[in-house]
Amino acid sequence: MKKGKSQLSPEQQEKLLEILKTRFEKNMNRHNGLEWEKVQAKLETNTEKLWSLYEMERTGGEPDVVGFDKETGEFIFYDCSPESPKGRRSVCYDREALESRKKHKPQNNAIDMARDMGIEILSEEQYRELQKLGHFDTKTSSWVKTPENIRKLGGAIFCDRRYGTVFVYHNGADSYYASRGFRGSLRV
Known part of the structure; x- marks a missing residue:
């Protein structure tokens, strides 16, 4: 922080x-x-x-x-915003992914932003728990904590809700989209 x-x-x-x-x-x-x-x-x-x-x-x-x-x-x-938080979209997954981009770098990355805010990025399990409380990310998607074995190979995972179902996808960790951000958790 x-x-x-x-x-x-x-x-x-x-x-x-x-x-x-x-x-x-x-x-x-x-x-x-x-x-x-x-x-x-x-x-x-x-x-x-x-x-x-x-x-x-x-x-x-x-x-x-x-x-x-x-x-x-x-x-x-x-x-608990209906869609991935607007102020946290268009970011790649982590610092390594950000630094690996040669052109058209995003301004930030999900892992560093979460750390600077003092929060944790949701895990896939937490994301699924959230989806039991309502319908979230029906038009957007959110990065989630990526297992180390996937990240070592250059990938990262994200989730969304479509057709009444929670989907988990993969992408290069250096990718970023206007409709993809991240959700966080905080323990108090």
Whole structure:
């Protein structure tokens, strides 16, 4: 995470908490049995995580609580925007892929962006969990964590939802498209 940028003003914190609360209350099917007051209390004591949620929101991710880890006591947030977050599209998979391009390089890559935001890119399993909560990426696609054996061969994987089904595809890690971004997760 980039240092020096991880603090929100009190006004930004208040506005973000209001947005998150409204989204939480509007989408109770994503987090049955959880209470907003407990989520908010956890967020207010973890300002770096609040900054990461702000970055998820700022880039179009519409983060929301999708679970609670009883072992760690952490709330789990995923990007829940209907389509891949607009502010995170047209990126290749990782730094190695970005540097390998000779012409027409994208401005960034999914792995570095996620790290700088303080979040993790969704795994295929997490992506499938998200799809149980609604229909996401019906017009776009999202990079997901790629197994090392695929990445070593120059590839990366991405997912989308078409025809009522979640599909997993492959592409060169250096590819990028206006309709492909990435979704993230954050534990608080």
